[in-house]
Amino acid sequence: MTNGFIGGIHPDYKKTLTADKPIEKLSYEKDEIVSVPLSQHIGAPAQELVKKKEQVLCGQKIGASKGFISTNIHSSVTGEVVSIGNLNSPLTGKVKGINIKISNPEDSPKQIDTGKKFQDLILEAGIVGMGGATFPTHVKLSPPKKIDTLIINGAECEPFLTCDYRLMIESTEEIIKGAKIIQDELKIEKLIIAVEDNKPEAIKAFNKYIHGFNFEVKALPTVYPQGGEKQLILSVLGRIVPEGKLPLEVGVIVHNVATCKALYDAVENGLPLTERAVTVTGAVKEPKNLLVKIGTPVSKLIDACGGYVGEPEKIVIGGPMMGFSANTTDMPVSKATSGVIVFRKEDLPSLKMTNCIRCGRCVSACPMGLVPAIMEQFAISELYERLLDWHVLNCIECGCCSYVCPARRPLVGYFKTGKRQVMNIVKERENK
């Protein structure tokens, strides 16, 4: 059996900053404002259901799923809608959202109707993949094919981030129960929880439950991007997901640990997704794992960690490999926000660019077996047909190529933009 994938990198993980910090519930005051974005997932943004001046309850649905690939949005607080407008977003720059002034900070979310069919309940609760991809979970739970294995992704391979790790230790049982619910509902034979071997405490925690529940814990080698779905499936099962296809093609679905916890909370307790754990780390006085209401401004998270150490130069939302750099901290936490990382100038790598010296490091590092150095040339000269021929669409945008490049070529940046152009070509061809 193949165990592990080709390529990958071993960055400095920096997880010790927060690995031992239990998830701490962030507290809120009356009159504080949270800004809940209407688009926190891949697919169509939700349709707003409230108007200005309207009173909303914590857990109330304020955005309705629009289309199949979309999901609901709930208010994370009880309060008054003060305005509906454009919020800053790390992904798209601006996104429509609802600003709510908190009236009762202690309110806990109102329950959703749990009498519904499983998938509808998940949609009702607004659950999305919380590992970063934010794919609406109810869609993933409606596979058109027979699934034989459910893999729970506890790899958390991004450096700095520890929110999943803490969740695995502190909410072990909920995660397992959430996974069991999926397994039972979809009649999946096998359940495997996969954790990178740099998280021994998490592995121990899961192992304690092995007898009560029927599942397997798999310790994976620590290598980025072990948590990439295709890499994970290859490492755990030795199965290769075909290019352009979803894991279900090989009879697998993958869910993140935080997603399982959210799913458990929805099914067992009727709770919609209104909060998540976020690792706030880097150049802050006291790095922490925080339990945060969706819509909380990033600046509040930083304050909760005692503020900056030194002068912030770059703030990354998400992990340092695939996250987005934010131009402001006036930006709400969304369902996708796994981390807030503050870098000072001295923490950032030198980006002094030279010509490509054809060292081949990017080729060795690419976990998808691509040839980034040559693809870069096609991207620069806008030869998108060639880029397609070299399978740029197979790029998972993991950033390994850019990470290792001694010439500091912005490789993955080219592929992100290149892929969009290439998609257009593919669409044109299909229309012919």
Next chain:
Amino acid sequence: MSENKLLVTFSPHIRDSVQTDKIMLNVIYALIPAIAVSIYYFGFFALKTYILTIIFTLAFEALFLKIRGRRITLDDNSALVTAILLAMNLPPASPWWLILIGSFIAIVVGKQVFGGLGQNPFNPALVARVFLLISWPAQMTSWIKPTPIIENFNFDSVSAATPLSQAKTELISNGKILTDFSDASAYFLGNIGGSLGEISAIALILGGLYLIYKKIISWHIPVSYLASFLIIVIPYWLFFPDKSLSPFIHLFTGGLMLGAFFMATDMVTSPITKKGQIIFGVGCGVLTAVIRLFGGYPEGVSFAILIMNAFVPLIDYYIRPESLGEAEKV
């Protein structure tokens, strides 16, 4: 607030610490054993050649970049690598003007006209070596006898043919090799005539292993190069022992080790994929063997590598590894 000028860039936000200049520096470190041996055997001649080549090469690089209005990028260390490799490809007692011309050819013709670092299809030091070899064959093949500095400070320019050239000459004039080269163990250490950087196989192997250990180069080119070379040379020697030097001498003399570990592995001018590198290495090995055994020149390494350099774009173009779960072409 200071946040107004937060830096926004594409991910990833962290990078490996290795940068171009460090890679080049590592190549230089790897060359130190060979440099040391050449200074040991050729003393002042060697020092002079290294110093002059470095001065001329860096000067041409800076001058050319200045003329083209580009940033002067001596700090990437790539010109320094070229300088040292060029010096190693020159006879120990090269006259200053030969070095000047060589430096010009290497940097200006071999590198900068193609666009500078990373853009040149041919190894600049080899371009210069072959150009000089064709234009000034006498100067380029006047070897002096190695004299360990601990024994003697007075270098007499007693000419000493390299084993390869001597064998070639005898073969051409007599149809077979007359000299008995069987006691050749000293060659391994560097006690032979030859270019500065060619003489000590052991020093070059050490340097090469360092580069592999440091992951600057991979084993693919050196191994496929040397293996394919031996696959031709060994049977030929077994069948025609009087027309061929022993594989041992072939392996450890001339530019083979320098070529296999430092010139063919020049990342800029070799294929980018491992599979491509093996094809390239085999091509170098076969061509080197064929030129040495059947060609007019005693030495084939430079020609072989330059010829294979020309095929690199083709190899890179056609040898695309299959990516994970690759779909049929749409």
